[in-house]
Amino acid sequence: MxxxxxxxxxxxxxxxxxxxxxxxxxxxxxxxxxxxxxxxxxxxxxxxxxxxxxxxxxxxxxxxxxxxxxxxxxxxxxxxxxxxxxxxxxxxxxxxxxxxxxxxxxxxxxxxxxxxxxxxxxxxxxxxxxxxxxxxxxxxxxxxxxxxxxxxxxxxxxxxxxxxxxxxxxxxxxxxxxxxxxxxxxxxxxxxxxxxxxxxxxxxxxxxxxxxxxxxxxxxxxxxxxxxxxxxxxxxxxxFEAGEYLRLAQQHGVTHTMLVPVQYQRIMSRDDFDQYDLSRFRYKMCTSAPFNAALKADVLARWPGGLIDTYGMTEGGGTCILAAHEYPDKLHTVGKPAERHDIRVIDDEGNELSKGAIGEIVGHSPAMMTGYLNKPEKTAEAEWFDPSGKRFIRTGDVGRFDDEGFLTLLDRKKDMIISGGFNLYPSDLEAILREHPAIADVAVVGVASARWGETPVAFVVRTAGATESSEALLDWFNGRVGKTQRLARLELTDELPRSAIGKVLKRELRDRYLEMHGILD
Known part of the structure; x- marks a missing residue:
């Protein structure tokens, strides 16, 4: 009703x-x-x-x-x-x-x-x-x-x-x-x-x-x-525990939920997923971390109800919404700006860019933070004003709009890798790595390199039962990309460090690598 x-x-x-x-x-x-x-x-x-x-x-x-x-x-x-x-x-x-x-x-x-x-x-x-x-x-x-x-x-x-x-x-x-x-x-x-x-x-x-x-x-x-x-x-x-989540969803006839991508991944990978009655679901929401297109497609195929992928920040500003069930051909995007939300893309000098250009995402909306408590200078750093004086919040994310107005996220600006003068987006490399059937989860980070300034290193979690070596996976990947995109190393790990809401803690991965191996030649 x-x-x-x-x-x-x-x-x-x-x-x-x-x-x-x-x-x-x-x-x-x-x-x-x-x-x-x-x-x-x-x-x-x-x-x-x-x-x-x-x-x-x-x-x-x-x-x-x-x-x-x-x-x-x-x-x-x-x-x-x-x-x-x-x-x-x-x-x-x-x-x-x-x-x-x-x-x-x-x-x-x-x-x-x-x-x-x-x-x-x-x-x-x-x-x-x-x-x-x-x-x-x-x-x-x-x-x-x-x-x-x-x-x-x-x-x-x-x-x-x-x-x-x-x-x-x-x-x-x-x-x-x-x-x-x-x-x-x-x-x-x-x-x-x-x-x-x-x-x-x-x-x-x-x-x-x-x-x-x-x-x-x-x-x-x-x-x-x-x-x-x-x-x-x-x-x-x-x-959260995936089995208990499914049990409660069935018991209470759940209609709505908010999950982060790693939770969707754990739920969908359960052998008994299809045994639960989830027919009461109207909408499933997702936010807080990149939600890869293949996982979205799996949720759409096997979990009743609509799927809403929401992109935004705790600070507020602009929000993009993808009704994945309505736009199955746009699963690689985070959708379009929500009603009354103004989202733009700017360059390093703060100039607004045209559609299709890559830059930092900024947003204005009715839902914006007042500011950072006791930190006026940090608040000022997070703000961008257009020529009319309209206030936007800087996201720190890099992306671009396509011709239909859908926003594609590339990476956090701080996570972009500049290797030998070339800009590399870890999300592009991660998407290729996820195509390998032995790879369940992956994160690519830039580590210090004496030769290139930075160079990409991948941390990979293998699927259950997979036996491929790090060398074999590295050779597979590097054989599929251009010279400037090749990984310097591929490290196997049991799990990726994540925050409580599922964001991969890439800084921890960089620190772990430097502690173990130091600066690459």
Whole structure:
């Protein structure tokens, strides 16, 4: 059922609506409908709304005001979600932190965000134990009842807060793999824009979204938040495992999901994939990392429902959307700019390039970050303005538009290899390597070379049972490309290092190679 046709519908054309207010709306109109499910536990919209009130009241009791910050470092849970949403109701911004980050990196993020309070679970508590004495704020446990969350909650009603569009909604920290993590400040207006955009993807009365990526990631929030804001159900996984994912999808009649490419790869490679009933799926989403065309085609062929590949940044700016089920001949692209999104390509001097030219991608949209917290110079570096003064966010990605307006990504600008004066795009080399049946996964990086400045090296994960040697695979590849594209080395590895949302950590691969082999001749 189209949500705009329901008697309890929200007005998606209004200039702004705050997500906590939308949840209150559903608590009134759909009080018994399940909002959150985790394992055997669940919360209805009425229960979720009541929990959010208790959190908001406790936040206010502790003296936190709109604009203050509360941090969470934990695995996905119902408690995590209620604290996040409840803090928002009080106008407090949330800094969701990655438990996978090093303890020292987490201390850096906490010092930058200056939260009044930090919520942690058992996993994060153990991780932070060596630096517990250096935490800049009190830490409370989400998963203990004696003196943790349940004792902290307040039973009085919170004071109403009129949330403003430009207030900070959350502060999401970049991975920090290329330097000090940066706090990306996103506004309530940006999140409302995500809700409006998502309303066109079949979220309705009986929608069920399965969440298996972490709540500290924007990848997850762009699916989680619209689901609850539009009165639908979220099923939470604390940790992804392909078999359990499929079991839950079948059990709950899941209709929507957000996955990263490596998760699709692991799901589709299961021998028992076709035994699960996934017929309720309406849309499957993907973002955060390159999604190769062959894998998209496999998902389209064997998994019911539409497939949406979304390209964008946590910082906001432009988003491209590929409805893969509608454009099966464009699977090598990330689609066209979303409605009201302006995406352009510029050269190194900041000049706009014509269609077909290769350059850095910049974007403008209704959903853009306010800036990097406490880093005005980094914010300025991330911005580009056209001659009219219109503000764009620089992506750091290199790509080009084809004649039909579809965007093809080549690589991160920093990952482009300049070898002997020639520009090499690792994605081009990786696409050729993936054609070999013995190669399951691959990443190509540029390493220092005394002769060429940089030279390409491939890290390859072989398919199960494959016995081809690195030398044989190297010879196979180099026999198929021109002299300037040839690999200097091909290293076999059991797995590629990835972030929690599936991005290959190429800096780690470069460092690993230099540590083992040094600079090539």
């Amino acid at each position: 189209d949500i705009s046709a329901r008697p309890d519908a929200i007005d998606l054309e209004q200039p702004f609506a705050a997500i906590p207010d939308l949840i209150k709306h559903w608590a009134k109109h759909r009080p018994d409908h399940r909002a959150l499910i985790q394992g055997e536990r669940s919360l209805s919209f009425a229960q979720l709304d009541a929990h959010m009130n208790r959190v908001a009241a406790a936040v206010q009791r502790d003296g936190m005001k709109p604009g203050d910050v509360l941090a969470i470092c934990a695995l996905n849970s119902i408690e995590y979600a209620t604290v996040f949403l409840g803090a928002l109701r009080a106008g407090v911004a949330v800094a969701p932190l990655a438990p996978s980050a090093s303890a020292e990196s987490l201390l850096t993020m906490l010092a930058d965000a200056s939260p009044h309070l930090l919520f942690i679970d058992e996993h994060a508590a153990q991780h932070l134990a060596p630096v517990a004495a250096r935490l800049p704020c009190p830490a409370l446990r989400l998963d203990q009842t004696a003196n943790g969350l349940s004792a902290w909650l307040c039973d009085t009603a919170p004071q109403p807060v009129a949330i403003q569009p430009d207030w900070a909604f959350n502060i999401i920290y970049s991975s920090g793999t290329t330097g000090e993590p940066k706090g990306i400040v996103q506004s309530h207006a940006m999140r409302w824009a995500h809700v409006r955009r998502s309303a066109g993807y079949g979220y309705g009365e009986n929608a069920v979204t399965l969440i298996s990526t972490p709540l500290y990631s924007n990848t997850t929030l762009v699916a989680f938040l619209p689901t609850v804001a539009l009165g639908s159900t979220v099923v939470l996984m604390s940790k």
